[in-house]
Amino acid sequence: MTEQSTNEARRTGPKLSFILPLIGFLILAGFAAAALFATLSGSRNPAQLPSVLISKPAPATPVPLLDNGLGTLDLADFAGEPLLVNFFASWCAPCRAEAPALALLAEGVTVIGIAYKDKPADTSAFLTQFGNPFSAIGVDRDGRLGFAWGVYGVPESYVIGSDGTVLLRHAGPIDRRVLDEVVMPAIKDAR
Amino acid sequence: MIAELGHFALILAFVTSLLVSVVPLVGVARGNAALMQLAVPATLVMTGGVLIAFAALVWAFVTSDFSVALVTSHSHSAKPLIYKISGTWGNHEGSLLLWIVILVSFAAILTFSGRAMPMVLKTRTLAIQGIVSAAFLAFSLFTSNPFARLSPAPLDGNGLNPVLQDPGLALHPPTLYIGYVGLSMAFSFAVAGLLDGRIDRAWAIYVRPWITAAWCALTIGIALGSWWAYYELGWGGWWFWDPVENASLMPWLATTALIHSVSVVAARGIFKSWTVLLAILAFSLSLVGTFIVRSGLLTSVHSFASDPARGVFILGILLFAIGIPLALFAWRGPQLTNDGDYQPVSREFGLLVNNFLLTAATIVVLIGTFYPLGLEMVSGARITVGPPYFDATFNPIMGVLVLAMAFGPVMAWRRGTLPGLRLVASSAIVAALAAVLAGLALVTGISLAGLAGIGMIAWLGGGILADMVHRMRRTHHVGFGARLGAIQLPVWGMWCAHLGMVVFLLGALGNGLFASEAVVRAKPGDVIDLAGNEITFAGIEARQGPNYVTSTAMLDLRRDGQLLARLEPENRLYTAERQTTTEAAIRPRLSGDDYAVLGDGDAQMGYTLRLYHKPLVSWIWAGAGLMALGGFLAAIGRARRPQRIAELDAPT
Numbered sequence: 001m002t003e004q005s006t007n008e009a010r011r012t013g014p015k016l017s018f019i020l021p022l023i024g025f026l027i028l029a030g031f032a033a034a035a036l037f038a039t040l041s042g043s044r045n046p047a048q049l050p051s052v053l054i055s056k057p058a059p060a061t062p063v064p065l066l067d068n069g070l071g072t073l074d075l076a077d078f079a080g081e082p083l084l085v086n087f088f089a090s091w092c093a094p095c096r097a098e099a100p101a102l103a104l105l106a107e108g109v110t111v112i113g114i115a116y117k118d119k120p121a122d123t124s125a126f127l128t129q130f131g132n133p134f135s136a137i138g139v140d141r142d143g144r145l146g147f148a149w150g151v152y153g154v155p156e157s158y159v160i161g162s163d164g165t166v167l168l169r170h171a172g173p174i175d176r177r178v179l180d181e182v183v184m185p186a187i188k189d190a191r
Numbered sequence: 192m193i194a195e196l197g198h199f200a201l202i203l204a205f206v207t208s209l210l211v212s213v214v215p216l217v218g219v220a221r222g223n224a225a226l227m228q229l230a231v232p233a234t235l236v237m238t239g240g241v242l243i244a245f246a247a248l249v250w251a252f253v254t255s256d257f258s259v260a261l262v263t264s265h266s267h268s269a270k271p272l273i274y275k276i277s278g279t280w281g282n283h284e285g286s287l288l289l290w291i292v293i294l295v296s297f298a299a300i301l302t303f304s305g306r307a308m309p310m311v312l313k314t315r316t317l318a319i320q321g322i323v324s325a326a327f328l329a330f331s332l333f334t335s336n337p338f339a340r341l342s343p344a345p346l347d348g349n350g351l352n353p354v355l356q357d358p359g360l361a362l363h364p365p366t367l368y369i370g371y372v373g374l375s376m377a378f379s380f381a382v383a384g385l386l387d388g389r390i391d392r393a394w395a396i397y398v399r400p401w402i403t404a405a406w407c408a409l410t411i412g413i414a415l416g417s418w419w420a421y422y423e424l425g426w427g428g429w430w431f432w433d434p435v436e437n438a439s440l441m442p443w444l445a446t447t448a449l450i451h452s453v454s455v456v457a458a459r460g461i462f463k464s465w466t467v468l469l470a471i472l473a474f475s476l477s478l479v480g481t482f483i484v485r486s487g488l489l490t491s492v493h494s495f496a497s498d499p500a501r502g503v504f505i506l507g508i509l510l511f512a513i514g515i516p517l518a519l520f521a522w523r524g525p526q527l528t529n530d531g532d533y534q535p536v537s538r539e540f541g542l543l544v545n546n547f548l549l550t551a552a553t554i555v556v557l558i559g560t561f562y563p564l565g566l567e568m569v570s571g572a573r574i575t576v577g578p579p580y581f582d583a584t585f586n587p588i589m590g591v592l593v594l595a596m597a598f599g600p601v602m603a604w605r606r607g608t609l610p611g612l613r614l615v616a617s618s619a620i621v622a623a624l625a626a627v628l629a630g631l632a633l634v635t636g637i638s639l640a641g642l643a644g645i646g647m648i649a650w651l652g653g654g655i656l657a658d659m660v661h662r663m664r665r666t667h668h669v670g671f672g673a674r675l676g677a678i679q680l681p682v683w684g685m686w687c688a689h690l691g692m693v694v695f696l697l698g699a700l701g702n703g704l705f706a707s708e709a710v711v712r713a714k715p716g717d718v719i720d721l722a723g724n725e726i727t728f729a730g731i732e733a734r735q736g737p738n739y740v741t742s743t744a745m746l747d748l749r750r751d752g753q754l755l756a757r758l759e760p761e762n763r764l765y766t767a768e769r770q771t772t773t774e775a776a777i778r779p780r781l782s783g784d785d786y787a788v789l790g791d792g793d794a795q796m797g798y799t800l801r802l803y804h805k806p807l808v809s810w811i812w813a814g815a816g817l818m819a820l821g822g823f824l825a826a827i828g829r830a831r832r833p834q835r836i837a838e839l840d841a842p843t
């Protein structure tokens with residue numbers, strides 16, 4: 001190839017495949033900037049994630065109980081009082097931070113745990129180390145229950161009314177503030 | 192006084208970095224050699240300024256100068272000297288300064304080492320490195336001044352997070368930073384090459400040592416971090432897929448791809464635009480990793496928002512450091528014409544597969560890391576996708592990569608030979624079958640995943656050995672010793688790194704599938720059986736450390752009644768910081784580690800003990816060490832036998 005024809009080839013102008021990386025980056029950066037500035041200006045409120053399940057009955061996908069693997073977790077057994085259903089896992093770091101708040105909550109409210117995509121042995125070790133606030137623990141090994149509930153990730157919690165309808169979803173760990181400002185009001189309303 | 196000197200040196204470095212960023216580029220544009228040559232002395236002055244500033248900050252930490260605000264908030268007079276020094280980079284401002292130290296030092300090394308380089312390429316590379324340095328010096332001076340004073344000075348400091356008072360963590364950040372920042376050189380070379388509108392085999396040969404060095408440092412840095420997490424966090428795990436770890440894994444994967452693709456540019460003059468893009472993306476990932484996710488710098492999206500000036504500045508730097516080169520790539524990339532083509536059975540094609548898989552793995556990690564962060568930004572919820580996601584996505588990609596890895600090296604440039612391929616394929620299949628049969632025979636109740644893993648590792652090991660045999664056969668020397676000697680050092684480096692992968696996988700598999708674990712509540716005198724050993728809980732005692740007090744459990748590890756070791760896991764209370772840490776007790780052996788952690792408890796209730804036997808776990812880090820060693824061997828080999836670059840410019 002001579003120098004001339006190389007220069008000829010150079011004038012073919014921009015090609016789409018070479019622009020794509022820039023476009024992809026600008027989209028991501030735009031998203032990040034929008035989120036950052038919205039957070040800075042205070043217009044974006046760390047609100048609850050919407051859930052299509054709100055005011056609908058909680059999906060009843062049977063999962064085995066952690067204790068022996070023989071029984072099945074049925075939320076109907078707990079009907080007649082508000083519940084908190086908490087999806088957690090031993091591999092989930094923020095779940096460790098929830099332990100104190102959940103222990104406090106469990107003094108007055110029935111708390112049901114769902115071990116999400118976790119090995120039962122790991123779940124047991126986790127509960128030994130960080131405490132067990134749960135009245136019953138379901139094992140959702142393959143995540144099928146989580147899928148039915150629309151779980152984004154762990155930890156995630158749901159307040160279920162006395163009649164078995166979903167009242168509130170909270171994604172992320174429950175700390176004292178969330179407990180006082182989000183979870184407890186929902187449970188009070190349910191009573 | 193020393194602090195003011197440091198601050199002044201930092202300002203001097205910033206002003207000089209502006210000079211490095213602008214004047215040499217003007218020189219290139221005007222063809223003015225005098226202006227171009229300014230890049231070298233100006234880079235050296237900039238480097239000197241930063242080094243003086245860093246030395247001043249270390250001095251402030253070592254002498255516990257509590258009139259410096261940073262020292263007060265991150266140090267304490269009762270701390271051992273080594274942790275006073277490492278405390279310098281155990282915080283946002285100091286770690287940023289360390290980052291800059293490495294950034295400018297690499298530029299300074301280039302001024303000395305790149306003598307044979309074309310003047311324009313070298314000048315442009317230095318100028319780009321200067322622009323990056325200027326941006327971060329401005330970030331440091333205007334938003335994160337490490338030398339800010341505190342008046343009146345307090346009597347003592349607030350201490351350093353006790354988890355960070357650890358030799359592994361004293362070394363981990365500097366090593367990792369050398370890797371992250373080493374990629375800035377690949378980046379600067381790529382941008383300079385785009386400005387030249389010319390990437391050739393010589394370019395690849397100049398940039399290659401920087402990529403290899405960065406990759407080795409990243410490998411060691413990640414391994415140190417993983418090792419630290421293993422023995423310090425007390426969870427017995429070695430990789431948690433948390434955002435901080437992923438932030439270092441992504442540049443590693445991209446750099447692994449880059450090492451392979453740049454070798455194609457160096458040997459064949461093709462894959463140019465892809466290599467340039469990869470160099471830009473690898474550094475972008477290390478920027479994103481260091482500054483958005485890393486807890487020392489910006490704890491999470493929360494601290495991003497809590498300090499608006501920093502958040503906006505960082506976003507600005509990222510936009511400018513990633514966006515402009517990508518725009519340049521869109522404009523100039525199409526000009527990078529390839530010098531040839533490649534065949535489906537050739538090393539070029541094998542490396543293309545390698546790059547495709549590594550890029551896919553990087554994207555998978557990127558999504559798994561930023562989906563939760565993105566969700567947090569949008570909704571404020573902090574969740575994690577965790578290992579199930581990565582097991583389902585990352586592991587299969589790596590599995591295919593490992594299978595393909597057996598074949599890559601035996602293929603020759605341009606056109607692979609079938610005898611070599613046949614030898615590798617038959618060896619890999621025989622080794623895999625033998626390993627699977629051995630697994631079935633020796634391990635009762637082995638899982639399907641375990642068999643697949645063993646087979647895959649043997650496949651790769653068999654393939655590498657076959658490649659060794661094949662290459663030694665091909666040399667014209669007679670006798671085993673002479674044949675060994677005929678193999679060039681870079682090839683040994685490649686084998687070493689690939690065998691490192693085998694060793695790493697053995698460790699990961701042994702620990703993942705065959706680990707035993709017991710979590711018990713025990714009282715002194717209790718005996719626990721684990722993996723054929725007896726562990727006797729002898730008792731608990733309180734001990735006094737240099738700046739902490741402990742509660743230490745004494746566990747006697749016996750096999751067949753014979754005392755093997757006393758394990759002493761402890762919980763420490765750091766008195767200055769009022770924080771506790773868990774120190775696991777580990778008996779490391781090549782065949783596997785015994786690992787014990789003391790949980791909470793009291794004399795009445797008993798104490799929670801977590802005991803593990805982890806077969807082959809240390810092979811994980813040994814494998815990483817071999818990989819890094821392989822990188823060093825390859826780099827040394829190329830430095831000793833430099834390719835005659837002048838010849839490359841001649842038409843082939």
